Amino acid sequence: MQTKPFRIGTRGSPLALAQAYEARDRLMAAHNLPEEIFEIVVLTTKGDRITDRSLAEIGGKGLFTAELEQQLVAGDLDLAVHSSKDMPTVLPEGLYLSAYLPREDIRDAVVGRTAPKLIDLPHGATVGSSSLRRQALIRRMRPDINVITFRGLVDTRLRKLQEGQVDATLLALAGLKRLGKVEVITDILDPDSFPPAPAQGAICIESRIGDTRVDELLAPINDAPTFDTVSCERAFLAALDGSCRTPIGGYAVCEGDQIRFSGLILTPDGRHHHAITIDGNRRDAAALGTRAGQDVRARAGSSFFEDWS
């Protein structure tokens, strides 16, 4: 392998940096390469700059990735490290998700101030979350809860909680683990009643199609079960058009050469939903996710995606 430095792009949030360093450390270990071979390049994205409105309002997931992708296409970066769940289902031409690191825990965690569990919060309690999926799932479980938009860095959200702005908030367990903050967690939600976002807990690497030097670099750190489960989940999202405006949850699990996917779409008020569980061969992971999405979409009908907001 050549030893010209690899430029690794990342956002500058503490979580993004932790993920970029994890990817770099795995690359160093897999190839027995020194730190100097990797240069971590930190970019600020539009999604980082605008923190007072929900993602759906300001234009969706691509806001966290556009700057990194422009530099990948231009050749100023060799790879970019992302949270897979923040990745749009359609990538710019010439780029692809070339590797996935071994997945962290996929579940959502509760950080409760006035009660540890969502079911025990006082009547009419306020919960902060800007995720449409989490908002809808909370309302399904507890229609009396007042859900307010709550964006920003993990530390900002925890500070707002401490200040008493909300009774509880929800965060991805994976992010809290990567930041070394698991001690704030008061409950962990069962993925069957509270499905995570597709691709939650998985770090992916985006790079140029046909860049064999980078493909060879990444091959030994790619985790096959994560690649298959996330490909299945992202195909589900894509079949439902991945719009930021529909609450969508779902996760896949591999066992031997088999994969099982469970997915859910719901209305923002949490009152209506359509669910699916589907099994197949891991070879067909993406096709399975597509079929699950098409099935749910057909059962829900087009009005499901428009009528409720």
Ligand SMILES: NCc1[nH]cc(CCC(=O)O)c1CC(=O)O
């Ligand atoms: N949208 C923000 C985001 N993107 C990825 C994670 C957590 C880490 C992961 O799921 O891999 C988070 C924070 C959160 O949802 O609490």
